[in-house]
Amino acid sequence: MKILMKGNEAICEAAIVAGCKAFFGYPITPQNEIPEYMSLNMVKAGGAFVQAESEIGAINMCYGASASGVRVMTSSSSPGIALKQEGMSYLAGANLPCVIVNVSRSGPGLGGILPAQGDYFQMTRGGGNGDYYTPVYAPFSVQEAIDLIFKAFDVADLYRTPVQMVADGMLGQMMEPCVIEPRAAINVDKSWATDGNSGKRPRNIVNSLNLSAEGLEQMNKERFARYQEIKKNETMVDNRVKDGDEIAIVAYGAPSRVAVNAVDELAARGIKAGLIRPITLWPYPYDVFQNLPSSVKNILVCELSMGQMLDDVKIGVAGRLPVHFYGRCGGAIFEPAEIADAAEKIVRGGA
Amino acid sequence: MSKIVYEKSRGLSETQLSYCPGCTHGIIHKLIAESLVELDLLERTIVISPVGCSVMAYDFFNCDGIQASHGRAPAVATGLKRTNPDKIVFTYQGDGDLAAIGTAEIVHAAHRGDNITVIFVNNAIYGMTGGQMAPTTLIDMKTSTSPLGRVEALTGKPLLVSELLSQIPSTTYIERVASHDVPxxxxxxxxxxxxxxxxxxxxxxSMVEILGTCPIGWNMTPTDAMGFVKDTMMPYFPLGVYKDEGGEA
Known part of the structure; x- marks a missing residue:
């Protein structure tokens, strides 16, 4: 059944349908609809909801709930995600699944509450201390956010890792028709869980501490072997570049919708452009840049930041083509014409 | 035929304790293990260990265990207990963990009235990191970061945690006890x-604050450290029941 729902609320409803049994959060704009929705509907669904004393408190509540084997989620916005990094490093270190939603805003510092994509580094480069990554999903529509929430819980359980989703104020606040229906459940062994059943099996321990250099190195190598599997199985990209396109525009999340319109506008101006939209920001779809049609002579990266995903595009392109950048930040959002102008300048020369 | 008159509690694991000679963490572990066994709760208990000397407490109790980040054990306990209300969840925390970096987490677990137990071992010093000043370090007490003794004008007076938590409306049971002699x-x-x-x-x-010793950090013999609890700590940290609204146990 199709329903009309706001992005933030659709994310919550999808999480509940996906079997999330606990939500711990803290107020921060522009994600407040998430804890608000959960405070009523998670409880109605028989799950746990706590408005924590801080983002640090919330992520550590997730750590405790996840340790017992239940599906758990938290959400916040950029500065609050920064506060959660300690807990995310511990979740990664202790191999605990958890879904973390970042309805991002502009920064640094307190910044502003308008949409921005300045959290790319924070989300894709570990963020906390130590050797780890987290899968990061970047939906561009309410329906895709729903689909990726189901996926995020599965991937978190399958690979025993925290998983992040990044939306922004645009996606969080926009209403779109969508479908939220239960998906086939995956089978995951959670016999490791510290669920207080040591009378029925050997005792379990959830821990990231290892004081032996060789022991800790081994733990990290084992984690990175799982990361290889994630890279192989879970990398997602929406590649719309066709033979004959002269320029590839790379954008993600809600701002990629502006890029879609820019591609149409460029067509009207007689320029063939194609869109590359990474859906996972980690693992990054580097391969897409190795198999571009030979007609593509330039790459234009468009972000609501000073250029962060730009680094990953450059890694993917590996010097084969010129990589250009057009971005806005601080909460300013580009218009299709701005992107089209930047692309036209590149294609017609002079850039 | 010989008769067993004393044995190690089965609430403790076979892992050798990591504590220094003369420190009372080991004996406090014993009290907890015996209590859980006597109450028949051990098999459904989860211990949450802190960062500090007792960081490896998850290894020492014969039940499930979780290691928490510094100061956050009460928040971890909340998440665990809210999703597993029929289990027994306790945190084991020192004064650096609970009374410094973890003040927000302990105050708000207490504020929510979470149905958890906190064992707070107050030895007035950061033991594991090498004997630095804690919020509970006594005035004039020398530590590695108060080498001339704690100066009230610069660092205030030692924090009284039991008194503080007993003022929080939703707490049920707060008591301060000591670990320096058998009575x-x-x-x-x-x-x-x-x-x-x-x-x-x-x-x-509920929280039980236990005055403990740190002979290494205090630069004392174990015997002198027991005397320090009695003669110097107890006058500033008065023992007793600060709050008990639980009725009949």
Whole structure:
């Protein structure tokens, strides 16, 4: 059944349908609809909801709930995600699944509450201390956010890792028709869980501490072997570049919708452009840049930041083509014409 | 035929304790283990260990264990208990963990009245990191970061955690006990047992503050350290029941 729902609320409803049994959060704009929705509907669904004393408190509540084997989620916005990094490093270190939603805003510092994509580094480069990554999903529509929430819980359980989703104020606040229906459940062994059943099996321990250099190195190598599997199985990209396109525009999340319109506008101006939209920001779809049609002579990266995903595009392109950048930040959002102008300048020369 | 008159509690694991000679963490572990066994709660208990000397407490108790980040054990306990309300959840925390970096987490677990038990071992110093000043370090006490003794004008007076938490409306049971001699250990065990009983009965937040020793950090013999608890700590940290709204245990 199709329903009309706001992005933030659709994310919550999808999480509940996906079997999330606990939500711990803290107020921060522009994600407040998430804890608000959960405070009523998670409880109605028989799950746990706590408005924590801080983002640090919330992520550590997730750590405790996840340790017992239940599906758990938290959400916040950029500065609050920064506060959660300690807990995310511990979740990664202790191999605990958890879904973390970042309805991002502009920064640094307190910044502003308008949409921005300045959290790319924070989300894709570990963020906390130590050797780890987290899968990061970047939906561009309410329906895709729903689909990726189901996926995020599965991937978190399958690979025993925290998983992040990044939306922004645009996606969080926009209403779109969508479908939220239960998906086939995956089978995951959670016999490791510290669920207080040591009378029925050997005792379990959830821990990231290892004081032996060789022991800790081994733990990290084992984690990175799982990361290889994630890279192989879970990398997602929406590649719309066709033979004959002269320029590839790379954008993600809600701002990629502006890029879609820019591609149409460029067509009207007689320029063939194609869109590359990474859906996972980690693992990054580097391969897409190795198999571009030979007609593509330039790459234009468009972000609501000073250029962060730009680094990953450059890694993917590996010097084969010129990589250009057009971005806005601080909460300013580009218009299709701005992107089209930047692309036209590149294609017609002079850039 | 010989008769067993004393044996190690089965609530403790076979792992060798990592504590320094003369420190009272080991004996406090024993009180907890015995209490959980006597109350028949051990098999459904989860211990949450802190960062500090007792960081490896998850290894020492014969039940499930979780290692928490510094100061956050009460938040971890909240997440665990809210999703597993029929289990017994306790945190084991020192004064650096609970009374410094973890003040927000302990105050708000207490504020929510979470049905958990907190065992707070106050030895007035950061033990594991090498004997730095804690919020509970006594005035004039020398530590590696108060080499001339704690100066009130610069660092205030030692924090009184039991007094603080007993003022929070949603707490149920707060008691301060000591671990320096047998009569006090017997009292300490009664307090620990009561706290777990209250949790099993769903009566809400309980904390037992136990004055402990740190002979290495204090630069004392174990015997002198026991005397320090009695003569110097107890006058500033008065023992007693600060709050008990649990009724019959």
């Amino acid at each position: 006090h250990l017997n009292k300490a065990k009664r307090a620990v047992k009561k706290a777990f009983q209250y949790q099993a009965q769903g009566k809400g937040f």
